[in-house]
Amino acid sequence: MSDRSHRITAIPGDGVGPEVTRSAVRIIDAAGVAVEWEWAEAGAEVFKRGDTSGVPSETRESIERTRVVLKGPLETPVGFGEKSANVTLRKLFETFANVRPARELPGVPTRYSGEGVDLVIVRENLEDLYAGIEHMQTPDVGQTLKVISRKGSEKIIRYAFELARQEGRRKVTAATKANIMKLTEGLFKRTFEEIATEYPEIEAEHLIIDNVAHQLAKNPAQFDIIVTTNLNGDIISDLASGLVGGLGFAPSGNYGDRVSIFEAVHGSAPKHAGKDVINPTALILSSIMMLRHIGEADAADRIEDAVLVTLEEGKAATQDLVRQTGGDVAQAASTTGFTDTVIGNLGRHPTTVPARHGTERPSGPATPRPRWSYAPEVYAAISRKTIGIDVFIEEDTTADALGPEMEALAGADLTLQMVSSRGTMVYPSTGLGSDDVRLWRCRFVSPTDANVPDHVFIALLDRVAGRHPGWTHVEKLHVFDGEPGFTKAQGQ
Numbered sequence: 001m002s003d004r005s006h007r008i009t010a011i012p013g014d015g016v017g018p019e020v021t022r023s024a025v026r027i028i029d030a031a032g033v034a035v036e037w038e039w040a041e042a043g044a045e046v047f048k049r050g051d052t053s054g055v056p057s058e059t060r061e062s063i064e065r066t067r068v069v070l071k072g073p074l075e076t077p078v079g080f081g082e083k084s085a086n087v088t089l090r091k092l093f094e095t096f097a098n099v100r101p102a103r104e105l106p107g108v109p110t111r112y113s114g115e116g117v118d119l120v121i122v123r124e125n126l127e128d129l130y131a132g133i134e135h136m137q138t139p140d141v142g143q144t145l146k147v148i149s150r151k152g153s154e155k156i157i158r159y160a161f162e163l164a165r166q167e168g169r170r171k172v173t174a175a176t177k178a179n180i181m182k183l184t185e186g187l188f189k190r191t192f193e194e195i196a197t198e199y200p201e202i203e204a205e206h207l208i209i210d211n212v213a214h215q216l217a218k219n220p221a222q223f224d225i226i227v228t229t230n231l232n233g234d235i236i237s238d239l240a241s242g243l244v245g246g247l248g249f250a251p252s253g254n255y256g257d258r259v260s261i262f263e264a265v266h267g268s269a270p271k272h273a274g275k276d277v278i279n280p281t282a283l284i285l286s287s288i289m290m291l292r293h294i295g296e297a298d299a300a301d302r303i304e305d306a307v308l309v310t311l312e313e314g315k316a317a318t319q320d321l322v323r324q325t326g327g328d329v330a331q332a333a334s335t336t337g338f339t340d341t342v343i344g345n346l347g348r349h350p351t352t353v354p355a356r357h358g359t360e361r362p363s364g365p366a367t368p369r370p371r372w373s374y375a376p377e378v379y380a381a382i383s384r385k386t387i388g389i390d391v392f393i394e395e396d397t398t399a400d401a402l403g404p405e406m407e408a409l410a411g412a413d414l415t416l417q418m419v420s421s422r423g424t425m426v427y428p429s430t431g432l433g434s435d436d437v438r439l440w441r442c443r444f445v446s447p448t449d450a451n452v453p454d455h456v457f458i459a460l461l462d463r464v465a466g467r468h469p470g471w472t473h474v475e476k477l478h479v480f481d482g483e484p485g486f487t488k489a490q491g492q
Helices: 017-030 044-048 057-066 085-092 150-167 184-196 209-218 230-243 281-293 297-313 319-325 335-344 376-380 399-409 454-467
Strands: 006-011 035-039 068-071 097-103 118-124 134-138 141-144 171-176 203-208 225-228 251-255 260-264 384-394 415-421 424-427 439-445 471-480
Touching: 006 017, 006 057, 017 035, 017 068, 017 281, 017 297, 017 335, 035 057, 057 068, 068 281, 085 260, 097 150, 097 230, 097 281, 118 150, 118 230, 134 384, 134 471, 150 171, 150 184, 150 225, 171 184, 171 209, 171 230, 184 203, 203 209, 209 225, 209 230, 225 230, 251 281, 260 281, 281 297, 297 335, 384 454, 399 415, 399 424, 399 439, 399 454, 439 471, 454 471
Parallel strands: 006 035, 006 068, 068 260, 118 225, 171 203, 171 225
Antiparallel strands: 097 118, 097 251, 134 141, 251 260, 384 439, 384 471, 415 424, 415 439
């Protein structure tokens, strides 16, 4: 335990948030860590006041000062407010790495008890479908853009390898859907394979994400660190928490270059709010991650030992754990009682399981020097051309009627290559039927694969709009260093 004082922003959150936050703060104070807490707001009450971000300026200013946040769960209300305040906080402060340990705990029975489950999900936290870029293309067809960047992929993948090296772990598994999304998830996979060569002492493997889910259910102890994209990570990290007792035992840390945010994975559970019955273990474990992050490793170890002793002895089991063990819920410990027991166990050590005095974060820089340069001259050296354009049209018609009409509108410099519906080619006909949804993608390309200037596309759009005012958006078809920057349609 150090002698220095820390300033930390505490956001109690919604529902049971204030109760679990108070529990974690009490234990940190009892462990002797000198903290100046800055209490701040975010979530449902902020939405109700008309702030559509859910994160008021005063809270943002506090986080800018402290750069460390301990946060209770936040509610994203239905019917008011906009984007999730949780996601807003992660994006505002560029906390690109979501780290979620899942470890077998004493006194918490599961189907995998005794198998030694001890893994960490490292999830990219800012990109993918969580970029939240959505459009209604027609009244009946919505679209979300899946954004995966080389820079974002490299940062999270390098983070995972650095964490493995720091903790002495033997393997990093990349989990993607690169077999289907070859350009986005494929970029993540290729970046993983490039960076893995810099860590020869660590086994690197790639698995398709659905196989990872299968293997987690079948044999979770085979995994050390799993690094993955945002949506994949969101799903399998909840799966991983179910392997070790549930969301009540699932901590997490969100790490950025400047700010880190620590939170329980579970939600606000409003039906339990104010009843002093919720299990605070998840946020206590998150606070342990926070203490290690700010250099209070000794205090973190003491608190972790105390939590393990409390769970091991089972004398202060909260209602969720009592249900798992088949006990009498009426005899369950309160949130306050559990917290008091942990405080009373400070200085004790578990006897049935060793504490894992891990880091949950590399001690070095969050983003080591990238292998990929983002200098303008590097981009300038990439050969590129634009060979065509996809035009999306809302139209109550058939592919057989639309195709010939689009061929006639193509002009001298372009040719209609195909028409697709929901990613499947429907013109020229493949002989198979397709249930259309009134949204058609018409692909126009240069017949010689030549670079097409913008004025050709503009003229095409002018012709298309004259006949089909329901055109809705376009995508250019780029070729970078001889490789297509677009995919074919199914059946093409």
